[in-house]
Amino acid sequence: xxxxxxxxxxxxxxxxxxxxxxxxxxxxxxxxxxxxxxxxxxxxxxxxxxxxxxxxxxxxxxxxxxxxxxxxxxxxxxxxxxxxxxxxxxxxxxxxxxxxxxxxxxxxxxxxxxxxxxxxxxxxxxxxxxxxxxxxxxxxxxxxxxxxxxxxxxxxxxxxxxxxxxxxxxxxxxxxxxxxxxxxxxxxxxxxxxxxxxxxxxxxxxxxxxxxxxxxxxxxxxxxxxxxxxxxxxxxxxxxxxxxxxxxxxxxxxxxxxxxxxxxxxxxxxxxxxxxxxxxxxxxxxxxxxxxx
Amino acid sequence: xxxxxxxxxxxxxxxxxxxxxxxxxxxxxxxxxxxxxxxxxxxxxxxxxxxxxxxxxxxxxxxxxxxxxxxxxxxxxxxxxxxxxxxxxxxxxxxxxxxxxxxxxxxxxxxxxxxxxxxxxxxxxxxxxxxxxxxxxxxxxxxxxxxxxxx
Numbered sequence: 032x033x034x035x036x037x038x039x040x041x042x043x044x045x046x047x048x049x050x051x052x053x054x055x056x057x058x059x060x061x062x063x064x065x066x067x068x069x070x071x072x073x074x075x076x077x078x079x080x081x082x083x084x085x086x087x088x089x090x091x092x093x094x095x096x097x098x099x100x101x102x103x104x105x106x107x108x109x110x111x112x113x114x115x116x117x118x119x120x121x122x123x124x125x126x127x128x129x130x131x132x133x134x135x136x137x138x139x140x141x142x143x144x145x146x147x148x149x150x151x152x153x154x155x156x157x158x159x160x161x162x163x164x165x166x167x168x169x170x171x172x173x174x175x176x177x178x179x180x181x182x183x184x185x186x187x188x189x190x191x192x193x194x195x196x197x198x199x200x201x202x203x204x205x206x207x208x209x210x211x212x213x214x215x216x217x218x219x220x221x222x223x224x225x226x227x228x229x230x231x232x233x234x235x236x237x238x239x240x241x242x243x244x245x246x247x248x249x250x251x252x253x254x255x256x257x258x259x260x261x262x263x264x265x266x267x268x269x270x271x272x273x274x275x276x277x278x279x280x281x282x283x284x285x286x287x288x289x290x291x292x293x294x295x296x297x298x299x300x301x302x303x304x305x306x307x308x309x310x311x312x313x314x315x316x317x318x319x320x321x322x323x324x
Numbered sequence: 325x326x327x328x329x330x331x332x333x334x335x336x337x338x339x340x341x342x343x344x345x346x347x348x349x350x351x352x353x354x355x356x357x358x359x360x361x362x363x364x365x366x367x368x369x370x371x372x373x374x375x376x377x378x379x380x381x382x383x384x385x386x387x388x389x390x391x392x393x394x395x396x397x398x399x400x401x402x403x404x405x406x407x408x409x410x411x412x413x414x415x416x417x418x419x420x421x422x423x424x425x426x427x428x429x430x431x432x433x434x435x436x437x438x439x440x441x442x443x444x445x446x447x448x449x450x451x452x453x454x455x456x457x458x459x460x461x462x463x464x465x466x467x468x469x470x471x472x473x474x475x
Binding site (some may be wrong): 149239264268270274277278280282283284285288289290295296316 | 354365366367368369370371373377379451460461462468469472473474
């Protein structure tokens with residue numbers, strides 16, 4: 032064997048040896064991106080119970096709504112009580128179409144109405160992350176709903192009446208920051224699920240995007256975050272909003288309480304400064320709407 | 325007119341000797357004083373934030389605000405005498421139920437504000453000052469999340 036052939040074989044062998052390592056590095060990168068999506072998507076806040084020592088992402092957190100109390104499910108990779116057995120397509124369909132692997136519609140307490148615009152790539156990164164965490168065997172708690180709501184049929188009827196799947200397409204007339212902000216606010220971060228008022232039967236009132244919701248989750252009044260000067264956050268600069276999403280401080284030195292506190296803790300404070308800024312740029316671009324009288 | 329004295333008597337009965345050190349201080353006085361100190365802290369942190377973020381020039385005033393924060397926060401431990409949770413107060417009962425947790429949260433704020441004051445006084449770079457100020461904010465938020473009523 033010539034020297035060149037030996038070298039060539041050695042190089043080939045080295046390349047082969049590197050394949051698993053390379054795949055491992057790609058998996059790690061995907062998991063890291065997925066962890067970021069889990070923060071940006073607010074998964075942690077809803078899917079981890081509030082009790083001290085509650086298992087991470089194993090569900091059980093109560094979400095009170097005018098329609099009853101929902102309990103978030105286990106999204107750890109446990110094959111029986113979690114999402115361990117889900118295929119990529121089933122996972123994507125849950126978010127983009129609001130349909131569970133069993134073929135049932137979700138109640139919109141799972142905000143697929145916003146998540147529908149999240150890209151398949153982001154969702155599969157998220158799935159890679161969720162698959163990488165510690166599986167927890169913990170059965171899901173039944174929702175506490177009135178009889179007329181108590182079946183998946185009701186969820187299916189709601190979905191067929193009020194839900195339209197859509198993908199997010201960047202607006203070519205806007206810059207990159209605005210488009211990133213729109214994606215985060217409208218879809219992944221699902222800000223409107225709390226800050227946009229709901230019309231009949233809980234569908235979001237698109238005409239009043241982010242103009243405040245007098246009857247938010249848990250009966251809490253959610254503030255108007257449009258740039259209206261008196262009723263919204265019109266006096267806040269992009270920097271003010273960015274800083275608020277980082278540490279929870281309002282421009283006047285007060286601190287966010289209520290249900291925004293865990294959002295800052297689990298979600299927005301983990302984002303890059305660029306992403307927080309993109310959210311601010313998008314919010315500043317919205318029509319300034321007064322509170323509804 | 326009757327409500328305040330009754331409130332004070334009830335508070336005093338509930339907390340036994342707590343007010344003995346503040347013989348003339350009513351629950352309302354303690355609450356109003358606390359609100360005043362907290363409002364001054366809010367002013368200092370809001371002003372410091374504007375300078376730290378470069379929205380307003382420093383001109384030597386950041387140190388005043390940093391000092392104001394450190395001084396005010398060093399006083400928090402005496403702002404919550406038992407029984408001072410009057411009607412308008414946003415102070416949660418957990419302050420008095422779990423004093424060791426509250427003390428730990430205050431200590432964290434004291435250390436953060438002192439580190440921020442020192443960073444500004446020592447003329448640390450903007451990045452170090454920004455990081456120290458962020459710690460101050462996080463320590464404030466920590467208390468407000470855990471010990472103040474949701475608004």
